[in-house]
Amino acid sequence: MEYDKKLPQDYMTVGEMAKKMGVTVRTLQYYDQQGLLSPSAESEGGRRLYTDRDMILLHQILSLKHLGFSLDAIKNHLTALETPADVAAALTEQASVLRRKIETLSESLQAIEALKTEVLQMQSVDFKKYADIIVNLQMKNESYWLIKYFDDKTLDHIRNHFDKDSGLRMIATFTRLNDRAIELQAEGIPPESDKGRALAEEFWNMIQEFTAGDESLLENLMEIGSFDGLDDEWKARQTSANAYLGPALDAYLTELGINPFEEDRE
Known part of the structure; x- marks a missing residue:
């Protein structure tokens, strides 16, 4: 084309540069706008022109971009190394x-x-x-x-009363007390003993903190360990803990004259 013959020797148009380097014209235009790679010259007709040196720089940019470097890092830091x-x-x-x-x-x-x-x-x-x-x-x-x-009520309660930190603390307390129950059971210490009573007191205080006084939540909580489809190992461990915590809580609450399920029975 007559128009192309006017281009200086050893220069490429943006389209030729894009084709050689396997990028789009829009990519080159964007790099130019960002000040990352600007054409080395401009033709008489206003066409942006690139040189072999520009092509080498583009190759460096694309290689660094492939390594995960951001365009800002390439522009402001890497090219100055x-x-x-x-x-x-x-x-x-x-x-x-x-x-x-x-x-x-x-x-x-x-x-x-x-x-x-x-x-x-x-x-x-x-x-x-x-x-x-x-x-x-x-x-x-x-x-x-x-x-x-x-159920939805229990989950709404948890969402409204616990954030990440308080939720993690509650989980850690629950796990620790269950582990303690299994330890006392393995040691042959009766649930009605002083150690069993101390564990039951701490466990009951945890329940009170969790429910914030809403005893209607107790029924769902007491079903933990009996749901169908539970992991066998977890279920066995929870069943073991409940076997000790149940009598310990009964003894502790009876001593205090508390029956949290009395209203449900009525």
Whole structure:
């Protein structure tokens, strides 16, 4: 074309540059707008022109971008590196960034698989419960799968009364007291003993804190360990703890003259 013959020797148009480097014209235009890679010249007709040197720089940009560097980092930092040690330091830093991203993605993948398992075990679609499961997975609560067994009232109560920190503390307390119950049972210490009473008192205080005085929540809580489909190992451990905590709580509450289920019986 007559128009192309007017181009200076050894220069490429934006279209030719894009074709040679396997990028789009829009990409080159964007890099130009961002001040990352500007054409070395302009033709008489106003066409942007690139040189082999520009092509080498673009190759560097694309290579660094492939390694996960942001365009801002390439523009403001990487192109100014002068020594091999500088480049190595930048690569080391980027490797750390990528490792953190991999860890995050790995956790996300595990959460997706865990949630998928829960979704398939639930009897209906419940996005509120899905959200609760995701939150508990983020909290690294190993008992996240119990959520599907709670009714809406219990879950609404948990959402309204606990944040991440208080929720984790409650879970830690529950786990510790159950472990203690199993220990006392293994040691042959009677539930009615002073140690059993002390455990029951702490467990009852935990329940009171959890329910905030709403005893209608007790029934659902007492069913933990008896739900169908529970993990066999977890269920066996919870059953063992309940076998000790039940009599210990009965003795403790009888001593106090408290019967939390009296109204239900009436």
